Amino acid sequence: MSRLTPDMLDERLRRILTFVVESHVTRAEPVGSQYVRAAYHLSISPATIRNAMQQLEEFGLLSHPHTSAGRVPTEQGYRYYVDHLMRPDSLAPATRRALDEALEEARLSGAIEERLPPALAHASRHLSVVSLQSDDTARVHRFELVGLDGGEHLVAVGIEGGPLATTTWRPAAAVDPAILRRAESWVRASLPVAGATGLEALAERMRSEAPPEIAGVLAEALPRAARLVAGMAQPAVRLGGAEHIAAQPEFQTPDALRPLVLVLAEREPLARALESFAAARAPRVSIGHEHAPAAIQSCSIVAMSVELGPSRAVIGVMGPVRMPYRRVVALLTYVGERLGGGSGA
Amino acid sequence: MSRLTPDMLDERLRRILTFVVESHVTRAEPVGSQYVRAAYHLSISPATIRNAMQQLEEFGLLSHPHTSAGRVPTEQGYRYYVDHLMRPDSLAPATRRALDEALEEARLSGAIEERLPPALAHASRHLSVVSLQSDDTARVHRFELVGLDGGEHLVAVGIEGGPLATTTWRPAAAVDPAILRRAESWVRASLPVAGATGLEALAERMRSEAPPEIAGVLAEALPRAARLVAGMAQPAVRLGGAEHIAAQPEFQTPDALRPLVLVLAEREPLARALESFAAARAPRVSIGHEHAPAAIQSCSIVAMSVELGPSRAVIGVMGPVRMPYRRVVALLTYVGERLGGGSGA
């Protein structure tokens, strides 16, 4: 299907499409010709509007639930709206203030990834999603080996743009600190390596190449390090305001709601969908079937990537395709600025 | 309402209640007198069964959706069944084998808390829940302070019966290792303390009592340590097999399904409900309104506490009140034995 260019539609069609989208977003019902006329004080007659709507339908931008119903935007209609019609919105001062407060509080307490989802959900009145960045191929650039008191040993690995992760184990016999440092150096000489698989490859090489006296520690440490990296690669998706999406009229049938149950329980499909926003430094919109996971193809996602503490995260909002894109984009733009997403690396 | 004693019901009433519960569990429909008679080859007449059912209804064990429908167990009916009627079930060999394999594989890969939910869900054909144990008041019994290469510093805290948690920060100026060790010792002298609040109190005391040269590091380390403990106290709830609960006939209306959406998204109510199983060394059953969170009062939970790696966890299964308690209890009993839950501290 060829992408519509902005100038394929004349001014009137563009205005009417805008009206239909925005009316339908707020009213959640098919919109008819006389409603558009009345709501926007148009001086043209309903019949003319009907003709225009018919053209929009031929373009695939509107559709018709049944003969005697009004029009509803198609996913392509929303796409056209988002790309060419929607004008920037500004946040209500109260919303802005609430966000500022929440962000400031989060910064102080340091638990920003905990506070962000409820704040976003509250401000957007939609389900908010925050995914701590995942990257299977992220380079492991740090490796630390520490002997703790009491015989336990600690291994720490850091991936680029990610936090440091640690785990501990208790070897059969105490390990000489000098051996630890040599083992550390041996590993570091090969850094950076690519993700968990890189570490596993390193563990493999270690068996034949590393000096025997450090092989023992490394045999314990490297697989654990690989597991840590693999664990970081599974993004933790945090959610806020699930009540909003569950309250939407499009999710008032069990068939519509069920996929949501699955997605919210096992968040993997959601994480997958959010990955595609990893490069978005400004809010990006994904509408319905534009994203892959079937369970959320009745939803739209507006999201972007921001710096969150030491690592990057995708933050966004998910709702029905009939979503107030204007408002949500404005919201995310603001939050992104506040968190330094746009200015980030 | 006074608790029913097992001998308040004569043998026939007990048998009929058993039949009604078990039929309803498998068929998900009200069960009528002639169905009971036919299904269990009873030699008594439907009329007699009806009389018996009427008595059971007077006891509050059965109820009646409407005049011309069969009987349905009440929550108290299920409770009586679970307490007095249900006989131990044995696992199908295939299930047992599948579980053995999953557990063995999980043990090898070390990621048991990842593998357990899907395994439990698959074996029980219900939603499985695994909650890593939380305890606000858990004693902090370990404290480590380590200088890493590159100027970063690492603080590690361990709570009793829990894993070691770590975080890092980068102080303005490098800290002398000797100072680190003295700071460590100063904190350890006060261990164990109770949970995050204990650490916060310690940070408070530190300001007036600690030698000035270690106050700087501790001012950075102690609040971070407190946050780590607070974070551990928020149990991570993992789920498996959400499709099972979403497929149950009792959740085929939006009103029934909606609370589930909320609970699965924000897992806090679930975590709260699971806390009450922390002391259960054998499967315990909580039926409908027996647990507090309103959102899951149309569900039952069968769960128990087991040792999972270094810490304890509550593992269980959640489904509609109409749940195959026999089978699920047998399943959890088996898994509990395998994980050493019963034999645990």
Place this chain on the structure above:
DNA sequence: ATTAGCACTGTGCCCGGCCGAGTGCCAGCA
């Protein structure tokens, strides 16, 4: 090109009637 008018079509809703399931009760019987 726009508009007024009008016939048309499909949905949602209410209503009445029917069917079936399963009960409660009663009278009769071991």
Place this chain on the structure above:
DNA sequence: TGCTGGCACTCGGCCGGGCACAGTGCTAAT
């Protein structure tokens, strides 16, 4: 006394018809 067969009753679910309504598509007029 306890069980049983029989019977009237009640309620939910389902089906089909009829009505009101909304909003369209078309045509003819401006």
